[in-house]
Amino acid sequence: MTDKPLDVLAIGNAIVDVIADADDAFLVAQGLDKGAMRLVDEVEAVALYGKMGPGRESSGGSAGNTVAGLAALGLSAGFIGQVADDELGKIFAHDLRATGVEFGTPTRNDVGASARCLILVTPDAQRTMNTFLGAAQRLPASAISAAHVATARILYLEGYLWDPEEPRAAMEAAIDAARAAGTKVAFSLSDAFCISRHRDGFNRLIDDGRIDILFANEDEILSLTGAADFDSAVAAVAPKVLVLAVTRGAAGAVAVSGQERAEVAAEPIAKLVDTTGAGDLFAAGFLAGQARGKSLEVSLRLGAIAAAEVIQHYGARPEADLRALAGELL
């Protein structure tokens, strides 16, 4: 890759997570689908919050977690996302900057409250997410400049932000800027429900060759392709992107690039606490490897190491020294 000051510039939802324990009966009583992410409006968010157990708040957002992980791995990363001028917005900005990530998107005070994600963690460590997006979905195209995108080796986009019109237009423009500047475009499919809302749009991006590095999990790649099994789904998508990286939870992860294919097992862990952020941190490790020109296998291992750290504690941002955990790999 050409010489760029920023390893990764991400565009994503700027969200503060509110994490609480819950049992399966609570999910059933609230009509929640375990393991899924659903969008809620402010009324529903307030009602669910009132019924939830005590919360632990920490900054999150899928791409935000990924750049925090990249910074913890010692890479240079930037983030673009919208918060309101309120307390949660200040918490989000503080936490992201404190990880070392460059974040300068101006706040807006005309777009409702900052986003929050109410995350219920069941005893099996699965997380069920209820996201009030608020200000996050009002990221305007004006928050992104072609010159800023051009400073990055990799532009990373989260599929979650494809729903609202303004940020979608902003991301489309950012992709154009990236392609013009020799910046690789990485994209996360984010969530199977997200794909069901945007299958055609995502497939068009991929078919048009606008995505270089595609992240998905098993459910997502099956949902995207409609394929009957995992191998067929991978075979259908891999030829359309430079690199395809697919996570399979405890079964590890697979990456394909042209004729090359690599696979890693999940890293062994002492105790599974909360899977929130697993995919985001996998992306951080994998992108770190790719930005540094490492092999598919090393990139996968870096992803597995970062994901293993984050699922052993509450919260979606790394707490241990990821740089040290990566050791010789980076």
Added chain:
Amino acid sequence: MTDKPLDVLAIGNAIVDVIADADDAFLVAQGLDKGAMRLVDEVEAVALYGKMGPGRESSGGSAGNTVAGLAALGLSAGFIGQVADDELGKIFAHDLRATGVEFGTPTRNDVGASARCLILVTPDAQRTMNTFLGAAQRLPASAISAAHVATARILYLEGYLWDPEEPRAAMEAAIDAARAAGTKVAFSLSDAFCISRHRDGFNRLIDDGRIDILFANEDEILSLTGAADFDSAVAAVAPKVLVLAVTRGAAGAVAVSGQERAEVAAEPIAKLVDTTGAGDLFAAGFLAGQARGKSLEVSLRLGAIAAAEVIQHYGARPEADLRALAGELL
């Protein structure tokens, strides 16, 4: 004790904790005294927050943590404390009620922002606390009624709230109400610096026989008495209260009541993560035992069990099932 619907009613600072990792060099650079709690104004709080690492927010406050622990142990508990009508205030109220604690103090919007405590956790798991008290120190006497105090077996007060005039007057009135209603008065000395500000006032309360159950740690009882060693300090204070409970960190805890004396070792733990809340949860376990008429030794063991749980994770409120951990003891 007489039959009362509430096991414990506590009056304390309503504070949201913001916890971040820090190294010793950061504490030195900021001129912070490791392990201590200091009060900061809003300007200093904002400046320190800007320099701190990413935070994890969770509701705290010394007495708030204690009642959350009591509820987790299956006891009925209430809390009186002041928050503003802002986001942190809503978080505090939600979290406390979600633990099962009765909390109905009306919010005030004329007293500044809700309190927050910036907690820096060093690799040795010690916490250095910087508290902006804001609304918490504006708890008015009108928030406390004698009839409410009379519903509790034990009234629990935190020494931290002795600084500002309004809450101090409120607590004095609450002690009067408790004594008239056959409600026992428990008091935590909170902090050695807190004692240096109020040594005479605290000694007067104790000398006047207005405290039934006194909580202190080793530093605090030495500071209170000016005694040369631990045993002399305990011997000086114990005759003046019904029950004296003193924690000694990893060395366990001691309780004295009249001629009776009991001592327990600290509970073994798998990994020390963050000592925030250790004293508060010790008080919860000990008060649970006292409210249920258990022996000094059982009360101490309950305190040690609750303290051991909270120091093995970030945050000052219990996350594991304390009721199950207490087992046959309660």
